[in-house]
Amino acid sequence: MPDATDADGLTVGQVSARLGVTVRALHHWDGIGLARPSLRTAAGYRLYTAGDLERLHRVVVYRELGLGLDGIRAVLDDSTADVPGALRAQRARVAERIDRLRQLSAGLDRMIDAHEHGLLLTIEQQVAVFGPQWNPDWPAQARQRYGDTTQWLQYAERSASRGPEEWQAVADAVAGLDRALGEAMDAGVTPGSPEANRLVERHREVFASYFPLTRRMQVCLGRMYEADPAFAAHYDGIRSGLATWFRRLVDASARAHGIDPDTATWR
Amino acid sequence: MPDATDADGLTVGQVSARLGVTVRALHHWDGIGLARPSLRTAAGYRLYTAGDLERLHRVVVYRELGLGLDGIRAVLDDSTADVPGALRAQRARVAERIDRLRQLSAGLDRMIDAHEHGLLLTIEQQVAVFGPQWNPDWPAQARQRYGDTTQWLQYAERSASRGPEEWQAVADAVAGLDRALGEAMDAGVTPGSPEANRLVERHREVFASYFPLTRRMQVCLGRMYEADPAFAAHYDGIRSGLATWFRRLVDASARAHGIDPDTATWR
DNA sequence: GCTTGACCCTCACGCCGCGTGAGGCTGGAG
DNA sequence: CTCCAGCCTCACGCGGCGTGAGGGTCAAGC
Structure with a gap:
């Protein structure tokens, strides 16, 4: 077995390669408690299980939608969270920013x-x-x-x-x-x-x-x-x-x- | 004479009201040397002269175009600066950001x-x-x-x-x-x-x-x-x-x- | 002359999401 | 045994200020 699939956890580097996020981001998300590995090796290496990967994947999805980490945490952790509402709010913010940027672009022109x-x-x-x-x-x-x-x-x-x-x-x-x-x-x-x-x-x-x-x-x-x-x-x-x-x-x-x-x- | 026009300088509060920028921003611009008042009172109050106001006004204009403070400094201080070039670069950046935001909005939808x-x-x-x-x-x-x-x-x-x-x-x-x-x-x-x-x-x-x-x-x-x-x-x-x-x-x-x-x- | 309240000052931390080292272990290959 | 890639934990930096904290200053009213 070379590295991964049936091991009981992936290291930061492997997860980084799979999900296309930096190792530092994984460290950060662990640090703020947004997405932590369930396991550590004796030497302290982070080991992400399949379940951890699920959560990480969801984090990545919502991050790509421009949600802040706190918003992502709410969406993932608070089962009463109004996810479509949060997304709509985010869309409104994005629309606003697009508007401002358009005006800015016109001003530049x-x-x-x-x-x-x-x-x-x-x-x-x-x-x-x-x-x-x-x-x-x-x-x-x-x-x-x-x-x-x-x-x-x-x-x-x-x-x-x-x-x-x-x-x-x-x-x-x-x-x-x-x-x-x-x-x-x-x-x-x-x-x-x-x-x-x-x-x-x-x-x-x-x-x-x-x-x-x-x-x-x-x-x-x-x-x-x-x-x-x-x-x-x-x-x-x-x-x-x-x-x-x-x-x-x-x-x-x-x-x-x-x-x-x-x-x-x-x- | 109530306050201003023919005085030899305006205080931060007065400038703030005239130009629509915060006092803190004036402090900041002074701190980083982007736009400093020519005068101070004995008590240390900043006094902005008409010439200072000119410069501040130019700072405000370029800031509204989304230029970074370093970019503004270059435009204002470096007479060899390629101003239209800088503006065009900024426009390109803005266009890029608009693009990203549009994709983001589509993803949200x-x-x-x-x-x-x-x-x-x-x-x-x-x-x-x-x-x-x-x-x-x-x-x-x-x-x-x-x-x-x-x-x-x-x-x-x-x-x-x-x-x-x-x-x-x-x-x-x-x-x-x-x-x-x-x-x-x-x-x-x-x-x-x-x-x-x-x-x-x-x-x-x-x-x-x-x-x-x-x-x-x-x-x-x-x-x-x-x-x-x-x-x-x-x-x-x-x-x-x-x-x-x-x-x-x-x-x-x-x-x-x-x-x-x-x-x-x-x- | 004293108080009041609006202004002014200088630090200095916080933000947001990490990037980017520094300095030092670990683990598998040769 | 050595190497080197990969992992760890701090900790600062970024951009452009916002937001106090803690304290002077100034004009006005008593």
Whole structure:
């Protein structure tokens, strides 16, 4: 007789191989009294009888159904236990977890999209929100340029939880600011004036819906508006010379907050 | 100024209320260095600045996506981190977990069905497997009678993982045994003979596919075959008097194994 | 100035189901 | 007699905090 079938007990290793559970699990179930071997050899080896194997098998079955060890113990030991009830409760828990995971997966999809495309709107929605002069390639271009900055990450994180209405609000705020800038320039607002500083603050707040903008970063942004052809075209399109004028507003405001605009850096 | 907005920091309680995380979580994140407050009061109170809040907010966002704290740390701290890659990996993990949970749910359904109906086959399958004299109400009746016994539980557990083919095998074994019993009775096999004991053992083995049957239980079963009208009808339908003859076979075999059939109990 | 009650602090254990060693016997084969 | 696989018993670790214990702090009301 090589090892097993008609012996009066199987060792942990043999049971492990038969039932596909680890030896450690058998030790554990023995330790907590869930399924203990009826016998031990003189040397202390655990010996599982046929009856023990029955019980172990049942443990394995219910464990595969995701029941906790206490639940399994109840099912096996308490003859008054409502087994179908316990199973249904377990099924409800599982359904709940599936639901949560699905929502989670959807959230991940949104976030991945936001990271990769910058916007989660269809082309139609983009045009509807941002107006006809909107170029759908801009988010992709922005990602090209800024995709490896912390600010892009924050932008993407916020984009992921922004629907069309919220984007509309952002777009409205930007448009309102553009208009206000144009009118202020018409009205001859000069850098450093209270009116000018209010506009600079308003710009910072509007921008904060993309990512938090420090005053130093705002200085750099002002210079970019002036230097970058695309930005300059936009602002000079509102009023000729507006980009430069706005940069001077930002510089003045920064100086008023103790920042030297000529040495300010993005970080 | 009541509490917060322009103070130079928020306490744990305030942050907790704003971000919807527990105070303990803030402590934990501080403890592991994931998100620590920049300031402390003289008394040691944590004070979270606006910048700290930014970071906390990002932690919350990624935590809601199911990232582990180490993953979040990587995303927040390592500017070279592949954020979309991490998110995609997380999505894959989530999909995997959903899959497992779905299988688990299906298993639970099967088990619940098995517990409630006793069989997981359609009526057509039942008739195909068990023959035209099969009554589809039998499993429900069996549940009525035995639904609160350990053996019913084990029967249900095994049924849950048995398909039509396996049921066919069981049905074939049962039919084969019935035939063999009839032929043995014709041949004048007497209780206690080796031939008779072989048949009794074969009955025990066939029955073991439903649930483990001890010799004592088999004795009780033999008596039930004789006493219960439905069982008696079945066995006496094979050969007149077969139920009683078989009961005597079982009794004799039990005696040969040191069991007194007149005092044997199910348990 | 003293009390009260809401907040805050720092340990430190608990959870769930084992995985993973460490350190040391046992048992059958060569 | 030696080897090596297999067994034993501790005991820590994991993930992300929950939940006290035991004790300071702060603003308000008396």
